[in-house]
Amino acid sequence: MNEEDLNEAFHDVIVRSSPPASMDPARALEQARRVRKRRRVAWGGVAVVTLTVGVGAGPALVANFTGGPADQLVANGGGTTQPVATPSGATPSVSKPVSTVPPTTTPTTRKSGDPWPEGQVDRTATAGPRAVRAVTLMNDLSSSVPPGSSTPDLKYPDGRAMRWPQSQYASNDGEQDYWEYQAIIPVQKDDRVGQLLVESTTPDGKPATDLCKLAKQFWGGTGSCTIMxxxxxxxxxxxxxxxxxxxxxxxxxxxxxxxxxxxxxxxxDNPARSPLTQPVFTTHQLAELVTSPKFKISS
Known part of the structure; x- marks a missing residue:
């Protein structure tokens, strides 16, 4: 054996006796035993086993600790935070998995591009609790008409019902989430028909305003306003x-x-029906009825 052969053999021995840079089987075995045995295995025993296993057992050892991302950090020595040993007799803490499912709750402030809430395809809720609230609102309005009047299920000439409830998501971009529940019913007395509407809007986060200004916001209405x-x-x-x-x-x-x-x-708005000769309610009755708790829907 010449000098070149001797150098090459010596270099080969050094390479074979060095652990891989990217994997540290001794650290993996040490951490596993510390958790599993809860420090019931002496450090000396771990060192002996580590020396016995040798480099050749390294890949197999690492393979036993790659069941998930957290285990891979232990086996590969990756990450910035290493597992902490659990003292003897203590219950090891388990980290809760982080959910990757997107949140389904509606944002508190509407932003451009936000999906419609609760799986809706547009602003209107056609099923579910909100749709039920609108139907209840319609029924409560029907039960409020004075004696001598009725709320029949009349139709328009094209067959559409003149009674209808609606619940809709009313927020625009930058506004707090809020909803409008509305019901319209025909009111009949003798052979004449009039109409009632009730609308309940949930809190929209906007400051209170002058009552007459608030009243005139209804359908862009104009006219004289009185505070009662x-x-x-x-x-x-x-x-x-x-x-x-x-x-x-x-x-x-x-x-x-x-x-x-x-x-x-x-x-x-049905031209086939003759109008009532008198309003359904007096002004005082109308003002009193609007404060009825049965028309309040706050969510």
């Missing part, structure tokens, strides 16, 4: 100037921000 005191509650009542769909409506705002509108018209 009903049992200590302030109600804004607007009498239309004759150009709107409704003759009169009342507006009431609860302390939590819920707003209720109640509107009445002597005629409907």
């Amino acid at each position: 005191n009903v049992g200590g509650k302030k109600v804004g009542v607007v009498t239309d100037s004759g150009r709107g769909s409704y003759d009169q409506w009342a507006a009431y705002r609860y302390g939590d921000g819920t707003v209720v509108y109640l509107a009445q018209a002597k005629k409907t």
Whole structure:
């Protein structure tokens, strides 16, 4: 054996006796035994086993500790935080998995591109609890008409029902989430038909405003406004100037921000029906009824 052969053999011995840079079987075995045995195995025993296993057992050893991302950090020595040994007799803590499922809750403030809430395809909720609330609102309105009047299930000439409920997501971009629940019903007396509408809007986060200003926000209505005191509650009542769909409506705002509108018209938008000769309610009755808790929907 010449000098070159001797150098090559010596280099080969050094390479074979060095552990791989990217894997440290001794560290992996040490950490595994410390957790599994809870320090019941002496450090000397671990060192002896490590020396006995040798480099050739390294790949097999690492393979036994690659069951998941956390185990791979132990086996490969990766990551910035190493596992902490659990003292004898203590229960090891288990990290909860981080969910990768996107949140399904509606954001508190609407942003451009946000999906419609609760699986809807547009603003209107056609099924579920919100749709049920609108139906309940319609039924409560029907039960409120005075004696001598009825709320029959009338139809338009094309077959559509003149009674209908609706619940819709009303927020625009940058606004707090809020909903509008609405119900419209025909009111018949003798052979004449008028119309009622109730709308309940959940708190929208906007500051309270002047009651007459609030009342005139209803369907862009115009007319004279009066503030009425009903049992200590302030109600804004607007009498239309004759150009709107409704003759009169009342507006009431609860302390939590819920707003209720109640509107009445002597005629409907069905030209085949003759209009009522008198409003369904007096002005005072309208103002009193708009404050009824049954029309308040705050969520």
